[in-house]
Amino acid sequence: MNLKVTKGALALLGAISAIHGAAAQDVVKIGHSGPLSGPQAFSGKDNENGARLAIEELNAKPITVGGKKIKFELLSEDDQGDPKAGVQVAQKFIDGGVKYVAGPYNSGVAIPASRAYNDAGVLIATVATNPKITQQGYKGLFRVNASDTQLGSKMALYAAQELKFKTVAVIDDRTAFGQGVAEEFKKQAKASGMAVAGHEFTNDKAFDFTAILTKLKAKKVEAIFFGGYAPQGAPMARQMKQLGINAKLLGGDTICTAEMGKLGGDAVGDNVLCSQGGAILDKAAAGPRFKAAFKKRYNRDADVYAASYYDATMMYAQAMQKANSTDPAKVGPVIAAGSHKGVAGTYAFDAKGDMKESPVTIFTFKNGAPAPLTSY
Template sequence: MNLKHTVGAIALLGMAAGAGAQDMLVKIGHTGPLSGPQAFSGKDNENGARLAVEELNAKPITVAGKKLKFELLSEDDQGDPKAGVTVAQKLADNGVKFVVGPYNSGVAMPASRVYSDAGMVVSTVATNPKITQQGYKNLFRVNASDTQLGAKMALYTANELKLKTVAVIDDRTAFGQGLAEEFKKQARQSGLAVAGHEFTTDKSFDFTSILTKLKTKKVDAIFFGGYAPQGAPMARQMKQLGINAKLLGGDTICTPEMGKLGGPAVGDNVLCVQGGALLEKAAAGPAFKAKFKKRFNADPDVYAAAYYDAVQMYAASMQKTSSVDPAKVGADISANSYKGVTGTYAFDGKGDMKQSPVTIYTFKNGQPAAIASF
């Protein structure tokens, strides 16, 4: 190459570098259980966020004259509170100002302090009502809380299933305990008899002694506050013990993993409640499902669409405010609304959604099948 061509090539490289320098990097943090028994949920949530990041980079969008380049930093919090705090600090140290997650209430409670101290905007699906009662600014719950999920399942049990006597089991996590208490409170208000409240852990797989005790009380249903890796063996053991009661639960057992782990023991005997209206009936739902399946060769699970929506909501507020300042973006999210795949996101003063419909599911051929939204 002669000198003239060399100088020209260097000039072109300089222009490209200059164009790249005009880009503004926005780091999106994701925290969830990417290992262990809940890894299927953590990965599904991460994929929802990743799809949004890839779409935003393909557009791309411009803020204050600069093209935004989004980068997803995903961390495994193992569904563990201590690991969750460590991950939160790592994201803060890496300059992340916008986070989707945590998935688990027990992680979200302590980690939210770290995020607040670092001035970050957080969108979580963790459902324990106490999370948004801590008074942290720019912390948003992008789905129904335990109050809505537990209470509406109790209402459905009393009013639609017409059952009379129920029992409750919870796994002692912040999520499971909170959900079970909300179900129990509304169950009693709706005239259901609560015959017992038993406790286990999110590491247990043998529930024989608890179930044997509840069998003697002839309950019509058992509500489980916990996750699919425990809910599925619980359903199998109920069948083995000849317990014909229905197994009820929250959003964390509303997953194909429940059917996969439970096999023939998980069918129309299992009912669960999930935040949001039915994805298939949402205007943008089928298109989201199709592009998610094309990208990841899997159907979206419980919260992939909510994580996708949260990232897109951040980007929309960045455009509206012409800023990537988390304080300005958070203030815009607080004051306005965003229409996403799963519905409209509008928040009250605590950061809870003003309106969050729920959908009741049962299982057919190992898959969650919607019964009703209300």
Template sequence: MKLKHIALAAALLAAAQVQAQETVVKIGHSGPLSGAQAFSGKDNESGARLAVEELNAKPITVAGKKVRFELQSEDDQGDPKAGVAAAQKLIDQGVKFVVGPYNSGVAIPASRAYNDGGVLIATVATNPKLTQQGYKGIYRVNASDTQLGGKMALYAANELKLKTVAVIDDRTAFGQGLAEEFKKQAKAAGMTVAGHEFTTDKSFDFTSILTKLKTRKVEAIFFGGYAPQAAPMARQMKQLGINARLLGGDTICTVEMGKLGGDAVGENVLCPQGGALLDKAASGPAFKSKFKARFKQDADVYAATYYDATMMYAQAMQKANSLDPQKVGAVISGGEYKGVAGNYSFDARGDMKQSPVTIFSFKAGQPSAITTY
């Protein structure tokens, strides 16, 4: 009996020693895990989760200790107030590295809390104002509205040869910023913007706005907003006999758009995504198959980017040989990380130095790449 006790004590001591040589690092995730945009929030979370699981399977060592990563995920509901509360919760839990927020309307107010808490954030939020605040710990791991809205306008003018367009935005920080960038570039490219209408990210009936725009004989409507609104908009355009194309940002470039829009969403819908084509990226196909095997569904728009952002943090920790966010941030700011969805290097503001944009339309309900522009 005594031998059993001695063996158990030895095993417990060994486990304690291993734990003492192991450091737990929490990776925070903030995104819409409930509500109409939950499909995007969960996809992003899964990208980060896959990275955390792979890192723990290796594992990596920083400053002589093995690092075990834990994903701490918070539902910010895509709402600014809930997003600030989620940020505070992550800060209070000692999180120093965050992937997200997803929405610009959440990222802009939450970034102040993260900055004050000494937290680094890697976000796909696209509104240019985010990185214009002067905070040091923000990394936009995606094209900005300037690139997404601007490239969509250039494609519409130069490739589609459109002359007259209209704009609708949902008044969110994201939708408004994107629509303004599209409008600015559309005018610069010689297109006429025949109207700019407004809705909300809670609306589903756009009949009165669309009826007004129909009389202006526009060739395309650019929508600054999200798929849960863009899909019924496409359906209502079809019902009203509006043959104009529906253009939008990266948030409508998703399988959900095809699901919700049905036969109203096809080659008539065009949208940009930041980054080059995943299928043509060296490790893109391998990532897609790993993701599907783990989560039993295809990776959507930003799963690979959230995976990359998590891996970028880990690589920077190793290079800095430190878990201090200031030292990790200095490595990220001064270097480059080669990821699945692209190569990440940042200017002084935290914007990507280069971010190609791929234009998509839809085939059989799925986003289908046309060209990198």
């Protein structure tokens, strides 16, 4: 009889302990909003993988906040790179209790979606580059990347100072990103003494640029800066080659991707140069470890912003520990006032939510893959 009582008591204690253990664990949802379908899906998936790697590492050695172990959960949604869909994703996250978001990736999505997130008290960390994003005055918004101002202007400075170009042209796809980065390139090009011989327009669904390129060929430009994405940049490079245009094709971070080489084939090589936020990963202290961990987990190399999404997720976790809370109203000010040393950079922000220091790396292409030239 006594033995039975002892067993029963132990079982009861075990049940109480299990309930207590469950109660002592908080689940924190991290939302990822990005293009997971369509021509930019390769970028969306890469970004999602960066955030997921961080979450898996955090859950493997659970952090404790406010005396409770934290379990992170990634919720990833396809915003299709479309503003309307992005706002719908934002509402879905808000309704689902998501308080932290990595993304959106596209500036055209980030601008309207950030309003919804701000009104709901959700923190967002975005790599979207249009300067308007941080000019909205939202306290819970952080840009974990260089802005168009830095990406466009540094590419123009490189063209003027290193390549010694005198005459350039601009094409933009009229998206919030493409237009923004093209205007910043054009502004700095003129300030650096280069002549901008033409500014042509296309869209992010186009694949035939023959008419635009033929017009620019007649102007004998030394470089064409394209404000847009790899699915358009690659056929543009192919058509430049077919038309015998020897000008360099320049661009921002969205053509600094292996997809550009994959789609462009032998038309994409040292004739293409692009600017990307962040330092050269191989030279960053934690870069090689991150690259190896990513390759082991996904059996592929990290692309443009996987490290930035990894860093953003880790930044959230570190700030929760410092704030000793998972409440975004308490975590946001810690991020705003602090500094997080990540893989791709050190994340310290100005009053608008832009990084105080964001190095920009200039890349070219070798064997179909982006190859870094210099950071400044």
